[in-house]
Amino acid sequence: xxxxxxxxxxxxxxxxxxxxxxxxxxxxxxxxxxxxxxxxxxxxxxxxxxxxxxxxxxxxxxxxxxxxxxxxxxxxxxxxxxxxxxxxxxxxxxxxxxxxxxxxxxxxxxxxxxxxxxxxxxxxxxxxxxxxxxxxxxxxxxxxxxxxxxxxxxxxxxxxxxxxxxxxxxxxxxxxxxxxxxxxxxxxxxxxxxxxxxxxxxxxxxxxxxxxxxxxxxxxxxxxxxxxxxxxxxxxxxxxxxxxxxxxxxxxxxxxxxxxxxxxxxxxxxxxxxxxxxxxxxxxxxxxxxxxxxxxxxxxxxxx
Amino acid sequence: xxxxxxxxxxxxxxxxxxxxxxxxxxxxxxxxxxxxxxxxxxxxxxxxxxxxxxxxxxxxxxxxxxxxxxxxxxxxxxxxxxxxxxxxxxxxxxxxxxxxxxxxxxxxxxxxxxxxxxxxxxxxxxxxxxxxxxxxxxxxxxxxxxxxxxxxxxxxxxxxxxxxxxxxxxxxxxxxxxxxxxxxxxxxxxxxxxxxxxxxxxxxxxxxxxxxxxxxxxxxxxxxxxxxxxxxxxxxxxxxxxxxxxxxxxxxxxxxxxxxxxxxxxxxxxxxxxxxxxxxxxxxxxxxxxxxxxxxxxxxxxxxxxxxxxxxxxx
Numbered sequence: 001x002x003x004x005x006x007x008x009x010x011x012x013x014x015x016x017x018x019x020x021x022x023x024x025x026x027x028x029x030x031x032x033x034x035x036x037x038x039x040x041x042x043x044x045x046x047x048x049x050x051x052x053x054x055x056x057x058x059x060x061x062x063x064x065x066x067x068x069x070x071x072x073x074x075x076x077x078x079x080x081x082x083x084x085x086x087x088x089x090x091x092x093x094x095x096x097x098x099x100x101x102x103x104x105x106x107x108x109x110x111x112x113x114x115x116x117x118x119x120x121x122x123x124x125x126x127x128x129x130x131x132x133x134x135x136x137x138x139x140x141x142x143x144x145x146x147x148x149x150x151x152x153x154x155x156x157x158x159x160x161x162x163x164x165x166x167x168x169x170x171x172x173x174x175x176x177x178x179x180x181x182x183x184x185x186x187x188x189x190x191x192x193x194x195x196x197x198x199x200x201x202x203x204x205x206x207x208x209x210x211x212x213x214x215x216x217x218x219x220x221x222x223x224x225x226x227x228x229x230x231x232x233x234x235x236x237x238x239x240x241x242x243x244x245x246x247x248x249x250x251x252x253x254x255x256x257x258x259x260x261x262x263x264x265x266x267x268x269x270x271x272x273x274x275x276x277x278x279x280x281x282x283x284x285x286x287x288x289x290x291x292x293x294x295x296x297x298x299x300x301x302x303x304x
Numbered sequence: 305x306x307x308x309x310x311x312x313x314x315x316x317x318x319x320x321x322x323x324x325x326x327x328x329x330x331x332x333x334x335x336x337x338x339x340x341x342x343x344x345x346x347x348x349x350x351x352x353x354x355x356x357x358x359x360x361x362x363x364x365x366x367x368x369x370x371x372x373x374x375x376x377x378x379x380x381x382x383x384x385x386x387x388x389x390x391x392x393x394x395x396x397x398x399x400x401x402x403x404x405x406x407x408x409x410x411x412x413x414x415x416x417x418x419x420x421x422x423x424x425x426x427x428x429x430x431x432x433x434x435x436x437x438x439x440x441x442x443x444x445x446x447x448x449x450x451x452x453x454x455x456x457x458x459x460x461x462x463x464x465x466x467x468x469x470x471x472x473x474x475x476x477x478x479x480x481x482x483x484x485x486x487x488x489x490x491x492x493x494x495x496x497x498x499x500x501x502x503x504x505x506x507x508x509x510x511x512x513x514x515x516x517x518x519x520x521x522x523x524x525x526x527x528x529x530x531x532x533x534x535x536x537x538x539x540x541x542x543x544x545x546x547x548x549x550x551x552x553x554x555x556x557x558x559x560x561x562x563x564x565x566x567x568x569x570x571x572x573x574x575x576x577x578x579x580x581x582x583x584x585x586x587x588x589x590x591x592x593x594x595x596x597x598x599x600x601x602x603x604x605x606x607x608x609x610x611x612x613x614x615x616x617x618x619x
Contacts, residue, residue, distance in 0.1 A: 034445040052458030109328035122343035128592030131349020151342040213438035235440045275444040
């Protein structure tokens with residue numbers, strides 16, 4: 001009898017295990033496949049990919065799509081803007097988060113609790129789109145590169161992350177340095193900064209991804225095409241990919257021969273190629289830095 | 305003499321301490337100014353909702369209209385029906401979001417049951433990936449797969465299931481469900497991480513004790529793992545209730561087109577559309593101001609609920 005019962009359990013166990021593996025496998029494929037689809041279509045014959053004929057295996061591999069990107073107006077500038085806002089924005093946010101996160105652990109600071117709340121409470125309210133737009137305009141930040149960077153320097157969530165981390169460090173380190181006569185800035189640079197690298201890496205990755213992915217800032221504050229970010233440019237491309245294709249066709253100035261059809265730019269090919277360029281940095285850094293993200297969300301949730 | 309000396313010494317050291325405590329403040333002052341400039345100062349823009357603001361004219365040159373915009377929101381017939389539709393969309397999307405908020409819990413519980421470590425890491429790595437992809441790119445992906453010349457339609461045509469391509473994107477059918485689907489696809493793996501972390505911190509002895517008492521795998525999941533995740537789930541649920549009106553602009557803006565506009569316009573997108581595209585700055589400000597106030601009330605009440613239930617506040 002007992003034996004039977006155990007067998008029954010085992011069989012439902014096994015079914016569960018199989019279904020579980022299958023479902024997770026399936027969902028993972030659903031998560032990866034779109035990116036794979038983009039990549040194989042950009043390196044396959046363009047006439048096939050425009051018809052949607054490339055689904056699993058790339059056919060007639062070529063790299064003309066990537067070479068012809070240079071001819072697309074605005075793409076170079078937008079890439080520079082996106083890289084610049086990512087690098088500068090991340091750098092400043094990391095410094096600010098590290099410094100503020102550390103300073104808010106200093107109990108001797110004048111009205112520390114009040115100022116900490118003053119910063120953190122801003123996570124929970126928002127003046128709204130139009131007031132922000134008008135403010136940026138009045139501060140001469142609209143149509144200005146710095147609108148990407150300056151408003152995002154102070155990030156309450158990142159400050160909380162650093163503060164929680166610094167609080168977990170032994171206080172004796174700072175005390176010893178202060179007895180040796182080190183000022184607060186020296187303590188910050190020489191002691192806190194080096195010990196905080198893990199959490200600062202987390203903050204850096206979070207803000208780098210945010211900067212790279214944001215398009216709302218361009219949408220709202222920027223009208224000057226020279227300041228478009230790559231994401232926003234991609235959005236405009238999706239909506240006008242066909243006219244772009246003709247632009248590239250004209251600039252190469254050649255008549256269509258059958259052998260060229262495969263490498264001739266189409267709306268689809270341009271849209272997908274730019275998409276790959278936009279997603280590539282994330283795809284490359286993501287697997288390496290995944291543990292930092294996870295660490296970040298865990299520390300954040302402890303605070304939660 | 306001696307005691308006077310000590311007091312002056314104490315005074316001196318107190319002064320020095322005062323100065324140090326103030327100098328710490330001075331160091332962070334520049335950042336506080338930034339916070340003020342970009343979070344508090346814009347609040348003054350709410351007064352625009354009491355004017356008929358028409359840039360490039362300055363506010364002083366514009367007419368003060370008092371509560372006209374607020375009255376219009378509740379009395380003007382077309383305005384009311386439009387706003388009701390927008391609210392309906394906002395509520396529907398948020399409600400569907402809350403309804404599916406238990407997905408990550410089960411994702412975490414079931415992923416925890418997978419014993420092959422490599423497969424588990426693999427699944428976790430790649431299901432969190434979409435969370436780090438921008439909405440613009442997701443729209444690009446959606447366009448590649450679901451547009452009339454996209455992969456899905458091509459396959460359906462080749463297999464002879466349809467003759468005319470199905471319009472997945474350029475139509476208003478099942479807009480709520482499509483938006484929900486993209487949202488789940490993007491966020492499921494990522495939201496599960498927090499629950500996976502909670503599972504990892506469960507005391508293993510509980511499982512061992514229960515197994516010895518004859519509990520099977522499903523009973524362990526049901527009676528040990530699931531209850532252990534409930535506190536986190538509760539916080540997440542409360543936060544999504546607090547954000548009920550804040551669906552954001554990112555997702556809906558990229559997927560919006562002239563076909564699905566009626567059902568995709570959530571409050572944030574509506575404010576953008578009438579404010580930035582339609583240039584009714586004052587009306588848009590009035591709406592977003594009401595939205596902010598309701599959101600703050602929601603957050604405060606959720607905080608009270610959380611204090612009552614868990615004895616701990618969320619904020």
